[in-house]
Amino acid sequence: MNYLIVLKCLQHYRCTCFRILFGGNHLYVFNNPNKSGARKDITYEEAQKEIAKGAGIGISSEGGKSKADLILEEELVSMMPLVYRANAMAVELKRNVKFELVLVSPEMRGLQEGLTEVGLKKFHLSFVHNLSEDTRFMWEKARFMNRYYGMQEMYENKQDGEEWNMPKERDPFYEAPDSKSFLGSAIVFLQPLAYLMDSEETYPIVDFTGEELGELSVQLSPCNSSGKELIGDYVNDPKEIIGQNYGFMIKIQSARGLPRRIDKVIYEIKCNGIEWL
Structure with missing residues (x-):
């Protein structure tokens, strides 16, 4: 199929290159030949960091980053395309759910400040929101990854014309409304x-x-x-x-x-x- 892409920008901005993302893994850079400016080649990882920053989930660039921050940033960048794909597959398969990446501080997990060093400064999970039932669930990264591969298999079966629909108990998009999920925390002073x-x-x-x-x-x-x-x-x-x-x-x-x-x-x-x- 052929598509016409229309890019618009305000006249007072110098638009020299656009990042165009299709799905979760097709990323292009458009350089406008009619605009002057230094052309900069970027890598896929750099573009993903820009997208993460634009989505408001990037790590602050002020000051030097700790090793834990760098690890977390790398994990965010690697997870974002998977979340995009999961949402795209949900739309294609008519599963009325939405996935979002979130960051959860150690305090929200009941950890004390002094114990949250490398890798535990922040903890991100996949947040699932059922749009029709208004039910929300917190998934750890490992749980999301296990479900993601099931979603991918489901989607590929549909693309190949094979039997793809599943009963709820086997559907990777489905979570029973009575499933346990993290709600929040309260700090009690002793x-x-x-x-x-x-x-x-x-x-x-x-x-x-x-x-x-x-x-x-x-x-x-x-x-x-x-x-x-x-x-x-x-x-x-x-x-x-x-x-x-x-x-x-x-x-x-x-x-x-x-x-x-x-x-x-x-x-x-x-x-x-x-x-x-």
Whole structure:
């Protein structure tokens, strides 16, 4: 098939070369012969970095980049074409879903600041949004890659005229609405426990983009070694209880203001690398 490509630009801009991307892996550079200016040859990787920056998911170029930033940038550049292709295949196969690359900070994954060095400064996942049902899921990169190869096989079977449609349980685009998915996190401050004081506070639930989704009401109570709550045994200085055996009880009172699409919430609690459900 033949296509006519029309490129428009404002007169006061010096348009000397355009990046033209078809799908996820056909990238061209158009040099306008009627415009003067230095012609610069670019590589596919450089163009992908430009696209990532234009999409707002590039790494900041201010100052020197750490090794972790460079690794993350390389991963973003390599993943972007796959996401483009997955979205294109979804349209072709009439699967009403959309994939987006996102970055998730270590804090959103319950990690402490001092533990997030090389490779863990930021963590990106594939975000799936079902347009008709308004259901959203977070996929780790490995999960997305496993599904991607299934999407590709499905698409190629259709192109070859073979049987390609699958039941929902085998469809790589499908995710059951009741599947577990990361919603957000709330940071709970434990300082009152250091003084053997109980507390009941409300904390914002924040998703991976920093948007507040709701609020979490949490009650903290200090306990003795047998699990009995301590009432009125306050201390003026936390150093007074160093070396003594104490525990604490966490009570999730409520989660309010969550989106209507959320049917059931499972709480995962992390403290100093220890995890409870």
